[in-house]
Amino acid sequence: MTFLPLRVRATRSGDMLCVNDTGSFFATTTRLLDRLGDNQLTPSDLAFLKAEGHAIDPQDRLGDVAYLYNLAERATFAEQLDYLILVPTLRCNLSCSYCQVSRAGLNQPGFDWDDATLTAVLEMLDTLPSPRIKIEFQGGEPTLRPDLIRAVIERCERFEERQFVICTNLQRVDDEILALFERPDLYISTSLDGDALTHQRNRTATDSNTDLFLHNLKAVIDRYGPHKISALPTIDPTAPPDIDTLIDSYAGLGFDSIFLRPINFQGFARKRHSASREQDAAWRAYHERFVRRIIERNWRDRSTVLEETYTSICLRRIFQPGAERHVDLRNPNPLGIDYVVIDHDGTVYPTDEARMLSRSGVIDLSIGDVISGWQSEQRDLLNAHASNFDDPACQRCTYQPYCGRDLVDDISRYGRIDMPRLETEFCRRHLHLFDFLFELIYDNDPATRYSLSRWLRLDSNPERLGARYT
Amino acid sequence: MIQLSLPALAQAERAFVTRLRLDRDQLEAGDSLLFESDATSATFAGPHGLLSIEGVLPSDLDGDVVLMQPDIQRIERLLRAGSPHNTLLITERCDQLCVMCSQPPKKTHVDRFDLLEQACLLAEPGIVIGISGGEPTLYKEQLFGMIERVLEARDDLEFHILSNAQHFGQGDVERLRDPSFRRVTWGVPLYASDAVLHDEIVGKQGAFARLEESLAWLMLSGARVELRTVLVSPNLDALPALARYVTRRLRFIDAWSIMQLENIGFARNRWDNLYVDHSRSFAPVAEALTTATLHGVPARLFNFPRCTVPEPFRHLAAASISDWKRKYVEACGTCAERDACTGFFEWHPEEAVEGVHPL
């Protein structure tokens, strides 16, 4: 009998949470662990451990192979480039206090793709082997260059599946932009920091800008419905908005997914919001209150299901490995393989945050450029460190199978990637989130189970979500 | 009901395969062209000479790939043009004897591999060809050979092969890893996670253990597997446990199909002992489906009319019954979901249609 290693963590409610390398988990008491340690397992202990894949008979070939398969299922497999973040211009018509890329002024020359860059991007699109493509237009404000967006989209006709996202501040929605929005394969992403006042303070600055934004936002929602558009708040963790006000401002517009995002420690924010380097217990408590409030509201009004986007993603990651491809939380976290960012000057970065960090002058994280390519030593060096398999703290962590690795985040906050893991913001944030999620998973409150079941896309509300062995 | 076998007459003395065409411009090698027809028959001329088929309008046969057997004066419509439900039978022998078998096995085997291979090569572009039995892998060598040659010659075709998976071994792994086998899906039955119960249902001792071994080899081969569980009284309450088993040990499968019983073959005489009225006892099915979804294993329901499935699970009920044996009953006339619904088997007993109501 082979016993697979279990990593154990006491939950907030006093259970022992046991997780194996494949992410298969159960809750139990210390008694089982004692019997396991003392070699005193009962037949029913053994039967349970075998059925759940924590112990494998020597003759059980299927159990062996299934273990390997389940292990592989947790690991990222990135082979083909099929996701591009394009920055056709760094210019912007707003100047937000926490602009993450230190945008360029509206009329500043030299911050748009030149002809050679455009040509190289289009030619690169022609060479992609994947039948699928997703392109996100970032900025700056990409709608300042609808001609470049059009050129890219037109070149993508050959792909079997296409998805385009324009990340815009919705300050300009004229006929030319609307013609782009009309495409059924195009989605709109914008920022909405809560009520009008908050949004204006953080972003739009003037009444007229704010009115324009809200008018345009309502217009596109009326025209296309809320599912064509996604909005995200950026939140100042030192002064977070009232929870219900924030939820109302989203739910009122028909948005049901709210990504509670504290200010990213990037760009202008490094100077103007220096406290955003690390989130404290107060922020985590706010996040928890926010999720619990959503659970309450979902239970009370069943007509819509609200969620906190990242919490919901992490929950699905626990149960449904490989079901989603959220590139911000994965392990290994391949850089410059399946997605890249192409900046206004043709420079290629592995992630948008890497672009921001380079733009801020912290460290050069570019891996190449669109003309000469990005299969560089720089990229290989990044990838040699881009997993949580090797970190001693991660190797002992119960949540390792569900978690990821974010080199850029470490560099951004600490200037290094070799910090003791438990002392990093990334680790603290995820430890907290997974602790919280497992508390919810083993919570018998029907309201909690109802929301979790929806976030897990279940068709019913099962009596329990996680296995328990007593 | 669409007839799959028709009386026919041919010049040839030996069985042959040809594709029937009405339009001269579409003729390709191996095709037979309509020469003349009347209300009840159609006569074609082709490489194998004249072929006259009874009881069907020629327009219904256009593009069909048929097997003519002069000795019994019948054609079989092996691949019907435009139909997604084409299945080739490899053998009638089987080494299991499932309690609900819809096509009870025979002891004799008629080798038709050459003819079936010819038929596959004449298939319409881009279709999925079903392979069934009996147990096709009793003739694994010939089966693999045929599949490989057809996939090599026709990169547009796919196969779906029903197999009890009692015969896969280590020696098959390298062969099955060939990229062409990405176009093959194995439909493998598993009725319970309890070995004794599964063995009882398939009528063979040790079947479960052998199946597990085969599944390990299939997993190592990167094979595509659709797991198939027919719902019968003995395994109804074992479904939730089976779901947990699948989500832990068989995560590699492409889909898990839970199927309602077909009132034919052995099931006809054992109907009262086997049939589960799921509209009354859906709870174990629901639990199994939710467990599968929770753990990211895509499950679906076959042969479950939509109105008999609770609303939250209705989207999992697939229109699975083959066109040629599907019927709708009177109550379906005004149903808004009829087109998405599987309907009923032509031979479905009346009492099982009770409670059907339009949505």
Next chain:
Amino acid sequence: MRRARFLIPSLLAAGFGHHDGAHANAMPSFSPGDDDPGKTSLFKVFKQDHAVTLAQHRSHRSHSSHRSHSSHRSGSGSHYSHTSHRSSTAGSYTAPSSAPLYTAPTPTPTPAPPRLVPFRSAQPGEATPPRTDSLPALSGRTARFKAIVKRVQIGLLAQGFYAGSIDGVVGPNMRAALRRFQKARGLPVTGTITTEVLDALRITSD
């Protein structure tokens, strides 16, 4: 980004060394980069066809995958499909994914149910077994059939390829005659009454 100076001058200065480079392959048979030349790694075998969901990241939420539960629950008649759709060209199934990509944002009619593997229907009883029981003789068809053969025999006789009786039966003599005729006319030689033979003899349906 072209810049003369960065706060952190290089990756090495940020702690990228080789100290844990060896661990990059901590899972030998699984590490994506660890392929025996000429041999498919088990990792790749397990992962093939699975990287089909389009990626998402935090600058916007996933548009389509999220739609799922809201529309599903809204009772609008549109169901959530947690499935990926099948690619439009033949040949590849897509692996499970949560994103029905490229979906119009407007309410759509009930989408097809999960289509992960083909809907091969129900049970083995799908296929016709080889029948061994002969059915009643074809009603009057034989006579009609013979009539065509006779016209071919007459045609071949007229052109000097056939000397047998005009009996409507394709026997050895008739087959030999057909072969001679086909060869002489440069037609595919089958020894049967093909469309080409009927055309060459100008025999059309009555």
